[in-house]
Amino acid sequence: MAAGVPRIFVSHLQGVAVFDPAGDQVGRVRDLVVMLRMGQRPPRLLGLVVELATRRRIFLPMTRVTAIQSGQIITTGVLNVRRFEQRPTERLVFGELLDRRVTLTEAGEEVTVLDLSVHQLPARREWEIDRVFVRKGRKGSAFRRAKGEALTVEWTAVTGFTLEEQGQGAENLLATFEQLRPADLANVLHHLSPKRRAEVAAALDDDRLADVLEELPEDDQIEILGKLKEERAADVLEAMDPDDAADLLGELPTDEQERLLSLMQPGDAADMRRLMSYEDRTAGGLMTTEPIVLRPDASVADALARVRNRDLSPALAAQVYVCRPPDETPTGKYLGTVHFQRLLREPPPSLVSSILDNDLQPLDPEAELPAIAGFFATYDMVAAPVVDEAGSLLGAVTVDDVLDHMLPEDWRETEFHLDEEVATDGS
Template sequence: MAAGAPRIFVSHLSGVAVFDPNGDHVGRVRDLVVMLRTQEPRAERTADGVRLETLARRPPRVLGLVVELATRRRIFLPITRITGIESGQVITTGVLNVQRFQQRPAERLVFGELLDRRVRLVETGEEVTVLDLSVQRLPARRDWEIDRVFVRRGRSGTFRRHKGETLTVEWSAVTGFTLEEQGQGAENLLATFEQLRPADLANVLHHLSPKRRAEVAAALDDDRLADVLEELPEDDQIEILGKLKDERAADVLEAMDPDDAADLLGELPQEDVERLLDLMRPSEAADMRRLMAYEERTAGGLMTTDPVVLRPDATVADALARVRNPDISPALAAQVYVCRPPEETPTGKYLGTVHFQRLLRDPPFSLVGSLLDDDLQALDPETALPAVAGFFAAYDMVAAPVVDEGGALLGAVTVDDVLDHLLPEDWRETDFQFSGEVADGGRP
């Protein structure tokens, strides 16, 4: 960006695409790395000529960007490798170091650590909340600094009716960024990442400090937190759940897919499991206990107890209305299971499956009982994982019914759960294989 260009507020950089000089997509901005510089003496003179020594608050220097590649690896992009920030995109010199980003002790992450902080105005001592910060390139140099802070008077809070006046001040007009803060909010951080898919937001949380991770989790609503927990590594799941109050932890577990919630409960001490199950609705707790009774790497341990179940006299229109629900995953929405009453798992006698494509081909008034694919054998709950994977591969399935020896539908296994258990246990913490050729570039 040329000298003298308008300043850029960092919230506008969240998720911005990064391109090399040839226009090839490199990744997306996930954070900014800055260094809070120490105060330095500054000489001033009063009106009567007396020379005073004061401390100048130097604006933080922007070291670079944290960029997430298509492989989900996060790398450090030095600010000196950026040739332009314009029209919602970042242009680099094309030289990248794909070593995974590791935050150094003296560095601060703008999104992860500075947003939502409570600081004070130097002039009045009034407490304010940081909503945003702006960066600007220094004249005739390649260095960038945080120059201004957008703040709100009063304490931060999602449910405050009057959130107070907002104002933009110079960096030197506020103090307190270096202090350790307990109970830091997360409202503005979450607004920055509002459009992220659960898997991507989980990746953001995984790279935050444990303190900040707990604060962000506390600020998420139950459904959003449940979706994110399902995408986190096991250690992060246990850590976050352990910092929630028991009542909320039970609510979040209920909002998770039953199979994922059962897997998480299976990693907790038995006394914690029983305490949480006692706080859940009886029907939800019964599903959890049923799933936890199966070995993890079997069809019963992999299945969800919430597939789309219809009676044989339901119509195609009824089926399409059910699978249209955005809360149902694409894999579960790929087919409906036709059973005798009751429709809650375990159901009455399982009759067969109707695939989504068949629903699109037949008139809305057709009965699903007349469209059954009843040739495909259902899975037994004790079927081992390798056999389940072979079943999916052989029949090109994205979901499959699990039926007990009495013919009742117990649930359905989806392909994403099969993949979760076939991949290495730490796959969420590692990157997809990266095959691009890039040049080396060091940290400043």
């Protein structure tokens, strides 16, 4: 969703239809899920509670929303249909925040919350509640409408919503760590007690927990995953990068692997099985199955639009792979690669097929780690295509995955201990 989207009052979203990219209705909005934060920081909008035609209510993350326009919401088409379960750090807007009594900070006057507005942060995919529409005077009832001045104020102008500073519950701990990068939050989790680590992990949303798990040592990953309900564990694995999720699954007993795979979406489970079929330190074992794939008739403008996806890592966004249909890996015949810098130098209407770099030999899925590292070092690459004998693109290996496997197995633990020592020395 583009930055600069107009402010939206949540009352306008209640009951709004939700559509997939093909224009088929999948359900209607029944509530919004936010995470309150300590102090005066505005809450983050995590997603929507959507009621399907079957009356089941599911959670739709805001990262899966591509547009809110003309009284409708468009999704990426990827929906997890498991029943919505509210987590400790989450609040329901319609169910818990509206019609609530709060206090105007400056005047010390109690008011009733009538509505809240949300907006998307510039150049980011996050949404926040920024303003509160309130009415002064006593609260109304079912038989008497309250009278009094109605006004819109900034979130920071009222109190009575946010988390209390006292206490050591997982909610407060999570609010404290919210601004940390995944690697830094992983560092924090690594040093918590197992009980506290499990509490914080349970309170994180799926995408955030997936990002953090990718940065944790293997033992911590297995411990945290083992303490989640199996359906939640499957959701988190789906949210992880496919290669990282496959590595984690590969460390679990076979029967547990199969239970989790059976709970995943069929496409995600198929990717996991394919990745797990390769040896760990080969191109097939290291690759992600979700690179940017374009058809030869796509334009440079199309390629740049795909590269702008905020969910992509810098390495995956550095180049696109041009293939004949099908577009999902394994693709049709792999034709070549177009690097991001080349895209910037070409007119937007140009076809990607006219600017292919097809001189470099792609990686074989059985290529071993030394050969892969040599390829990256020789050609100054940050990502490389993996192509099978039939000429189909299977995925892409990124330089961060190569580094992860070339460093000592305990490098994450060593890094965490070094950080701890530096903090101790600097205190």
